[in-house]
Amino acid sequence: MKKTVFNTRILSAEAVKEAADWLKAGELVAFPTETVYGLGANALDAAAVAKIFAAKGRPADNPLIVHVANPAAAEPLARLGPLACQLMDTFWPGPLTLVLPRQKLVPDIVSAGLPTLALRMPRHPLALALLNECGLPLAAPSANLSGRPSPTLPGHVFEDLAGQIALILDGGPVEIGLESTVLDLSGKQPVLLRPGAVTRSQLQPFCGEILLPDDRHQERPAAPGMKYSHYAPKAQVLLVKGADDLRQEWQKNQKEGCSPLFILSQESLEKLPELPGEQVLLAWPAHNMEFFANKLFSCFRQADKLGAKAIIVETVPETGLGRAIMNRLRKAGGIV
Numbered sequence: 118m119k120k121t122v123f124n125t126r127i128l129s130a131e132a133v134k135e136a137a138d139w140l141k142a143g144e145l146v147a148f149p150t151e152t153v154y155g156l157g158a159n160a161l162d163a164a165a166v167a168k169i170f171a172a173k174g175r176p177a178d179n180p181l182i183v184h185v186a187n188p189a190a191a192e193p194l195a196r197l198g199p200l201a202c203q204l205m206d207t208f209w210p211g212p213l214t215l216v217l218p219r220q221k222l223v224p225d226i227v228s229a230g231l232p233t234l235a236l237r238m239p240r241h242p243l244a245l246a247l248l249n250e251c252g253l254p255l256a257a258p259s260a261n262l263s264g265r266p267s268p269t270l271p272g273h274v275f276e277d278l279a280g281q282i283a284l285i286l287d288g289g290p291v292e293i294g295l296e297s298t299v300l301d302l303s304g305k306q307p308v309l310l311r312p313g314a315v316t317r318s319q320l321q322p323f324c325g326e327i328l329l330p331d332d333r334h335q336e337r338p339a340a341p342g343m344k345y346s347h348y349a350p351k352a353q354v355l356l357v358k359g360a361d362d363l364r365q366e367w368q369k370n371q372k373e374g375c376s377p378l379f380i381l382s383q384e385s386l387e388k389l390p391e392l393p394g395e396q397v398l399l400a401w402p403a404h405n406m407e408f409f410a411n412k413l414f415s416c417f418r419q420a421d422k423l424g425a426k427a428i429i430v431e432t433v434p435e436t437g438l439g440r441a442i443m444n445r446l447r448k449a450g451g452i453v
C-alpha cells in the first residue's frame with residue numbers, strides 16, 4: 118500500500134466538518150475525548166481501520182474501542198443485554214467502555230478477530246460533534262504511537278503522528294487524562310479489564326460482584342491488549358510509598374550517579390525541602406487524585422524529553438481513581 122504523507126494540521130471546532138469529510142473518505146482524524154485524544158477511523162471500513170494499526174505501529178492482535186454518538190447507535194454493532202443498557206443509561210456519555218458480543222456489521226479487524234466489541238460514547242463536546250457530523254461509528258484507540266503514553270494534549274498527538282494523519286481536532290487539555298474504564302460483559306460475570314474514572318464501586322451496585330482479570334482463572338484468555346505495556350516512558354519508573362522511602366530511593370540513585378525526576382504529593386515534597394526544584398516533575402495537592410491523573414502522561418512525555426534515566430513516583434492508595442493511577446504506574450514500571 119502506498120503511504121500518503123500528510124501536512125498534519127491542528128485545528129479547532131470550526132474544522133469538524135472537514136474532519137468528518139476525511140473520515141467519510143476513509144482517512145484518520147485525531148480528536149479529543151474526555152479521557153485522552155483518540156485516533157479515529159470509520160469503524161465499518163476495514164481498510165480505514167487498517168490505517169490505524171499502521172499509523173500507530175499497533176500489534177494486529179490488540180482490538181480497538183468503537184465510539185458512538187448515542188446509545189441507539191450501539192445497537193447494530195453489538196448485542197446489548199439488560200445490564201449493558203442499564204450501564205449505558207447511567208454512565209454514557211462518559212469514560213466507560215463495555216465489551217459485548219459483536220454483530221457481523223463490524224469488520225473483524227476492529228476486534229482483532231475476537232467475537233466481542235468494545236463500545237463507548239464519549240462526553241467531550243467535540244468528539245460528540247464529530248460523531249454526529251460524520252454519522253459513523255468511529256474505531257479509535259489512544260492517538261499515540263504504540264508503547265508511548267496516551268496523548269492528553271493535541272501537541273502530544275502531533276509529536277507522535279505528524280505526517281501520518283490529515284487533521285488533529287484541538288480541544289485543548291483533556292478533562293481526565295487516563296483512558297476509560299473497560300468492563301467486559303461478554304462472559305458469565307462482569308470483568309474489569311482496565312480501571313478508569315468510572316470506578317469499581319460506582320459499577321458494583323449494578324453489576325454485583327465484578328471480577329478482576331486475574332480472578333478469571335484462565336476461563337478465557339485476558340484481553341489481548343493487556344499483555345502490552347502501553348504506558349512506558351523511556352526512563353525507569355520506581356514506585357515508592359511515602360516521604361521516607363522517597364528520600365531513601367533518592368539517596369540510592371544519587372550514589373549510583375543518577376539524578377532522578379520526582380512525581381510526588383505536595384505533602385511529601387514539604388518533608389523533603391532539600392529536593393532540587395528542577396527535579397520535581399509534579400507535586401499533586403493533597404488527596405487530589407484528579408489532578409495527579411490529569412498530569413501523569415504529560416509528565417512521562419516530559420521526562421522522555423529531558424532524557425531522564427529514572428522517575429521516582431510516590432504511590433497512592435488503590436481506591437477510587439487511585440486504582441486507575443496505580444494500574445498505569447505499574448505498567449509504566451513494567452510491574453505487570
Ligand code: TXA
Nearest residue numbers: 152154155180181182233234235258259296297340342
Ligand atoms: O479512553 C479511552 O478508552 C481511549 C479514548 C480514545 O476513547 N481509547 C483507548 O483505546 O484507550 P486503546 O486502544 O488505547 O485501549 C483500548 C483497550 C485495549 O487495552 C484493548 O486491548 C481493550 O481496550 N479492548 C478493546 N476491544 C476489546 C475487546 N473486544 N475485548 C477485550 N479488550 C478489548
Ligand code: MG
Nearest residue numbers: 258259267347
Ligand atoms: Mg492506548
